[in-house]
Amino acid sequence: MSAADTAPAEDGPVTMMDYFMQLEYHELLCPVVRRYASQLLEGRLVGHKCPSCGLVYVPPRGYCPICVVETTDADEIVLADKGTVTNYTVVTPVQYYGQEETEPFVRASILLDGEGGMMNLQDIVDVPVDDVHVGMRVEAVWKPPGERNVDEISNRSWGSAEGCIDGWRPTGDPDVPAEQLRDKAF
Amino acid sequence: MECVLLRPVPEPPRTTHTIEFPYTRTLGPVIGPFLTGLRDQRILGARTPNGGVLVPPLEWDPATGEAIEPDLVEVGPGGTVETWAWVTQPSRKHPLDHPFAFALIRLDGASTGLLHAVDAGSMDQMRTGMRVTARWKDERIGHMTDVVFVPEAAA
Numbered sequence: 001m002s003a004a005d006t007a008p009a010e011d012g013p014v015t016m017m018d019y020f021m022q023l024e025y026h027e028l029l030c031p032v033v034r035r036y037a038s039q040l041l042e043g044r045l046v047g048h049k050c051p052s053c054g055l056v057y058v059p060p061r062g063y064c065p066i067c068v069v070e071t072t073d074a075d076e077i078v079l080a081d082k083g084t085v086t087n088y089t090v091v092t093p094v095q096y097y098g099q100e101e102t103e104p105f106v107r108a109s110i111l112l113d114g115e116g117g118m119m120n121l122q123d124i125v126d127v128p129v130d131d132v133h134v135g136m137r138v139e140a141v142w143k144p145p146g147e148r149n150v151d152e153i154s155n156r157s158w159g160s161a162e163g164c165i166d167g168w169r170p171t172g173d174p175d176v177p178a179e180q181l182r183d184k185a186f
Numbered sequence: 187m188e189c190v191l192l193r194p195v196p197e198p199p200r201t202t203h204t205i206e207f208p209y210t211r212t213l214g215p216v217i218g219p220f221l222t223g224l225r226d227q228r229i230l231g232a233r234t235p236n237g238g239v240l241v242p243p244l245e246w247d248p249a250t251g252e253a254i255e256p257d258l259v260e261v262g263p264g265g266t267v268e269t270w271a272w273v274t275q276p277s278r279k280h281p282l283d284h285p286f287a288f289a290l291i292r293l294d295g296a297s298t299g300l301l302h303a304v305d306a307g308s309m310d311q312m313r314t315g316m317r318v319t320a321r322w323k324d325e326r327i328g329h330m331t332d333v334v335f336v337p338e339a340a341a
Contacts, residue, residue, distance in 0.1 A: 014222040014328030019209040028200045097208045
């Protein structure tokens, strides 16, 4: 939308006005997220493994909300950049103000191999949207080191690796049976 | 005497989130004609049943709740500053990009003060009780910012 859409006719009555509200938040990154971001720039996905229950949080939060215990650098582990799609949504973009996507795209949850850790809201690339499925094996598509940035990383831990990982592409490995993924997605 | 060395401290990394809501609002039977008037270089007020003139106009008299008289009346373009505050560092959303005054301006013919900007050049030029007059933008769209006020002496 632009001012021109609602600009009054040169001599007609003015009946509408643009009311453009803009809120700009500046947020300091907490130390745990800063470390996560610096590791991402190095091409490493790291998380915190809860010393009590063993759940892996990526990005790390500095605490396990289930056990209510603090996690620190001592609980940091390097995670695999391969994993399995545990669930996904196909988003059909509506062209509202600010929407930059024009074609249907996927946002998937990915359970990482090995120690685990769940990446949410991830883009699946190099495969038609219709072919994405639960159990599909995928690997991270890292940006080249010189092109990485962590501008979109925030304290709210939405599983973001945006700016460092372009998305996840199928490895071609055999699927993981969906039964094995129960209780893994959250 | 103790000497303290101040070293520059690197700023911690931070992120910026911008949320935008591009609303379009309907203006209604009073504000619509008021903004139409501004586009046409006229400042309009609403007459109340007891003889007052509200600028900017409202649909009801805030003192009594009664509906205003149907026809708006023209006021100004001159007026008197009732009170003011000098803005030394305008923000990007302020009506002027250099220091100015926000003032309550009692326009000639009005019984209320209109909050608006006075482009006075410097704070020395501002006085309570001073006369100001409208200065219109060349390109007007029917918005409050179609006009700012200037000291009558400078107009």
